Amino acid sequence: MSNGQHMTDVEADRYVRYEVNRGFATLTLDSPHNRNAISGRLVDELLQGLRDAAADIDVRGVVLTHTGGTFCAGADLSETSGDVGSRTRQMAELLRAIVELPKPVIARIDGHVRAGGMGLVGACDLAVAGPRSTFALTEVRLGLAASIISLTVLPRIDSRAASRYLLTGEKFGAHEAEAIGLISESAEDPEDTVEELLDQLRQASPQGLAESKTLTTRGVLADFDRYTDELTAQSARLFESEEAREGMMAFLQKRPPRWASGPVRG
Helix, strand or coil: CCHHHHHHHHHHCCCEEEEEECCEEEEEECCHHHCCCECHHHHHHHHHHHHHHHHCCCCCEEEEEECCCEEECCECHHHCCCCHHHHHHHHHHHHHHHHHCCCCEEEEECCEEECHHHHHHHHCCEEEECCCCEEECHHHHHCCCCCCCHHHHCCCCCHHHHHHHHHHCCCEEHHHHHHHCCCCEECCCHHHHHHHHHHHHCCCCHHHHHHHHHHHHHHHHHHHHHHHHHHHHHHHHHHCCHHHHHHHHHHHCCCCCCCCCCCCCC
16 A cells, blocks of 8 residues: 555544645544544544644634534534543533634534534634524433533523523524524525635734634633533533433434423414
């Protein structure tokens, strides 16, 4: 096997692809077997991509996008065994790395976003979603809560929307996501819209971008310092509960959990 073939095979086996073009690194979630769910491996590769982008002086910012019809399906429920606290802290590390990166991160979405994927969107500085996009904070339907991801989601959305979507777990589209502040723009062609934003960012200085980002993220990072331990403990407690075990089993078995009931209408 040639070195070139070996590199191709290694790249094809990655859950996150890394490419640089015209001053921006693109991190593409490419784990189709689990709909880009947040596995330990995906988190590790995303963190490495962010480190690579931070270290490259020619990279002005990062685009976070996906292959397939799902941006991110949330936590990989096949990895529910083991230390829940470690997995939660790993997720907190990833979200903080996006927020702390001294370069803008732009989400380009045209697919479904669920649970932990919402945390990724909230962590990005800008987010553009296409017409195939849907969003939902589904934790409540699994006996869980949007613990760690609340650190990046709640600062983005208004309080009425937060109450509605955290409590109901219902899905909503890109126009609603824009209206409540979760995304920057709903677009028919998200790729073109993101390119227009990148052209604007190319006019800004690296120093200006880095220092301006610190102004927009100061409060979010303060909440990470204040609440990460508490939210990690909450997440671990919920994941280990009987209700969560029932909720996750029902999800994997594609059936309603035992507490769910159908609508009663007059």
